[in-house]
Amino acid sequence: VNRRGVLIEDTFAEAFTMRAARIVVTAKNDRWAREAALKFSGFATSVIACKCEAAIERTLTPAETPDARPGVSILLFTMDTDSLGKRLIERIGQTILTCPTTSCFDGLPESTVRVPAGRALRVFGDKFQISKVVAGQRYWRVPVMEGEFLLQETFGIEKQGIGGGNFLILAEDADSALAAAEAAVAAIAAVPGVILPFPGGIARSGSKIGSRSYTSLVASTNDAYCPTLRLTTASALQEGVNSVLELVLDGLDAAAMNTAMRVGIDAACRPGVRSITAGNYGGHLGPHHFHLRQIMTEGGAS
Amino acid sequence: VSDAVALALRAPLQAAIELDGITADRIAGLAELEIASLPVWVGARQAELGEFFSVRGGRSARVRVEGALTNVHGLGAGMAGGEMHIDGDAGRRVASRMTGGSVEVHGSVGDEAGMAMAGGTLRITGYAGDRVGAAEAGASKGMTGGEIIVGGSVGSEAAARARRGLVVVAGDTGDYAARAMIAGTLVVLGRTGGEPGRASKRGSIIAVGGIVVPITYWHACTFEPPHVRLIMTYLRRRYGLAIDDRVAGGRYRRHCGEAGAHGRGEILEWAGQ
Numbered sequence: 001v002n003r004r005g006v007l008i009e010d011t012f013a014e015a016f017t018m019r020a021a022r023i024v025v026t027a028k029n030d031r032w033a034r035e036a037a038l039k040f041s042g043f044a045t046s047v048i049a050c051k052c053e054a055a056i057e058r059t060l061t062p063a064e065t066p067d068a069r070p071g072v073s074i075l076l077f078t079m080d081t082d083s084l085g086k087r088l089i090e091r092i093g094q095t096i097l098t099c100p101t102t103s104c105f106d107g108l109p110e111s112t113v114r115v116p117a118g119r120a121l122r123v124f125g126d127k128f129q130i131s132k133v134v135a136g137q138r139y140w141r142v143p144v145m146e147g148e149f150l151l152q153e154t155f156g157i158e159k160q161g162i163g164g165g166n167f168l169i170l171a172e173d174a175d176s177a178l179a180a181a182e183a184a185v186a187a188i189a190a191v192p193g194v195i196l197p198f199p200g201g202i203a204r205s206g207s208k209i210g211s212r213s214y215t216s217l218v219a220s221t222n223d224a225y226c227p228t229l230r231l232t233t234a235s236a237l238q239e240g241v242n243s244v245l246e247l248v249l250d251g252l253d254a255a256a257m258n259t260a261m262r263v264g265i266d267a268a269c270r271p272g273v274r275s276i277t278a279g280n281y282g283g284h285l286g287p288h289h290f291h292l293r294q295i296m297t298e299g300g301a302s
Numbered sequence: 303v304s305d306a307v308a309l310a311l312r313a314p315l316q317a318a319i320e321l322d323g324i325t326a327d328r329i330a331g332l333a334e335l336e337i338a339s340l341p342v343w344v345g346a347r348q349a350e351l352g353e354f355f356s357v358r359g360g361r362s363a364r365v366r367v368e369g370a371l372t373n374v375h376g377l378g379a380g381m382a383g384g385e386m387h388i389d390g391d392a393g394r395r396v397a398s399r400m401t402g403g404s405v406e407v408h409g410s411v412g413d414e415a416g417m418a419m420a421g422g423t424l425r426i427t428g429y430a431g432d433r434v435g436a437a438e439a440g441a442s443k444g445m446t447g448g449e450i451i452v453g454g455s456v457g458s459e460a461a462a463r464a465r466r467g468l469v470v471v472a473g474d475t476g477d478y479a480a481r482a483m484i485a486g487t488l489v490v491l492g493r494t495g496g497e498p499g500r501a502s503k504r505g506s507i508i509a510v511g512g513i514v515v516p517i518t519y520w521h522a523c524t525f526e527p528p529h530v531r532l533i534m535t536y537l538r539r540r541y542g543l544a545i546d547d548r549v550a551g552g553r554y555r556r557h558c559g560e561a562g563a564h565g566r567g568e569i570l571e572w573a574g575q
Contacts, residue, residue, distance in 0.1 A: 066535065068538075068550065068551075069531070130504075132533075133467075134529070139529060150528035
């Protein structure tokens with residue numbers, strides 16, 4: 001399969017089932033909603049070291065938010081429900097509670113599996129907090145020096161979230177790789193239900209499991225895709241490839257992942273890009289397999 | 303099975319009748335004849351519903367009640383689910399002790415609408431009498447859940463002793479609104495009557511159209527309460543209430559009280575911007 005001269009390799013991305021939450025932050029204006037969301041989703045690139053993966057999903061208009069203010073939705077992924085609750089408490093408490101003018105709402109209201117992160121955080125109010133039930137949902141008014149922080153009591157969980165979807169852009173030079181990756185990020189940004197947790201949506205340091213030299217390492221550099229190691233390791237890079245960038249995707253469901261990968265790969269097929277491939281572990285670790293050619297020709301399957 | 307059950311009053315009533323327990327969830331499992339034989343009370347005399355109402359349809363959780371109903375009391379009382387539409391003015395205790403479903407009145411109602419309500423929604427397009435969402439005589443708690451939306455004004459003691467839930471009055475309230483309120487929220491878009499929030503322990507009065515704050519409340523600050531914005535946005539979207547942005551997102555004077563009770567109640571008085 002060839003798209004605008006770029007080879008789509010016959011391989012698949014291997015992904016894992018993760019727990020997901022959607023957090024809606026609103027504020028007086030876009031700036032403060034975004035400030036809170038950026039802080040919330042900081043240092044959340046990979047569960048391996050950050051305990052969670054998180055990023056801004058999209059910007060919300062006042063018509064889309066519970067309190068009719070500008071907002072931002074964030075997706076947060078962890079490997080288990082217990083960890084998701086802890087990460088929500090830590091991150092809402094340190095980044096949204098502290099941010100001027102913000103309120104914090106659940107973005108998965110249909111979910112029956114819920115974590116009481118707001119109930120835990122209410123105690124910051126030191127028994128001065130006040131409960132309000134609106135439309136059957138309980139909220140907490142926590143007094144703060146600015147005024148009050150409004151926080152929903154529980155947050156829905158998607159237990160069938162998917163983490164670790166990916167594709168790699170193999171390019172002739174670093175500029176071409178970056179331009180293609182940026183185009184892919186921009187295209188995926190329009191797809192709801194998916195985030196790209198790495199900086200700017202792009203990872204330059206893809207990893208392999210473990211290490212050939214350091215037994216204590218959980219992950220180490222993906223030497224097969226490092227162009228500088230083409231002659232010193234079992235390289236997977238064809239001649240002419242001098243830079244590789246990876247996009248890692250987390251999504252609420254397989255349909256969103258398929259759509260995101262399709263539009264992202266399509267956007268990445270630009271001049272200077274030789275091929276698109278994906279990372280997997282032979283299909284033995286993750287239950288979700290996103291076959292690149294199937295995605296690009298049939299709309300995808302998992 | 304029909305789309306809805308229609309109860310049409312056969313003739314103007316000379317005496318009041320009590321329809322407590324004639325609810326949408328109860329009717330949902332009954333055929334037309336069974337509905338017509340449901341018991342109602344005329345004073346101390348038990349009669350059948352069909353004596354006063356013509357019944358059309360059966361086995362539906364949607365009920366429409368029509369006629370001059372001001373002498374019909376207890377419409378929707380104790381309802382736990384389904385929908386009841388009342389076309390015309392109704393009597394006392396509409397949707398009292400309701401726990402679920404929705405009652406919609408296209409008209410005005412008498413006293414004690416939504417009294418001791420625990421869940422569901424009651425919407426009244428016209429006016430309501432005294433003790434909307436309040437407690438039954440001798441009871442320690444009034445409304446414990448659900449939502450009451452009144453398009454017009456209400457009488458005295460709205461949301462008195464309310465423990466939980468939301469009461470919204472688009473018009474004015476009479477005196478003693480939220481008297482002895484335990485928790486919950488009373489929103490008054492019109493003018494709030496005299497002596498509001500007397501003896502309240504907790505709970506909120508959100509007063510938009512003017513209020514005389516009792517001297518037993520203290521002014522704490524003027525701020526933009528985020529939960530007011532949430533509630534007002536919800537009311538606009540869910541019930542189509544015409545609430546100005548300046549009201550939804552405006553500043554409110556927070557008065558805490560009352561001094562003679564628990565002291566954790568509040569009156570949020572719209573500051574005008």
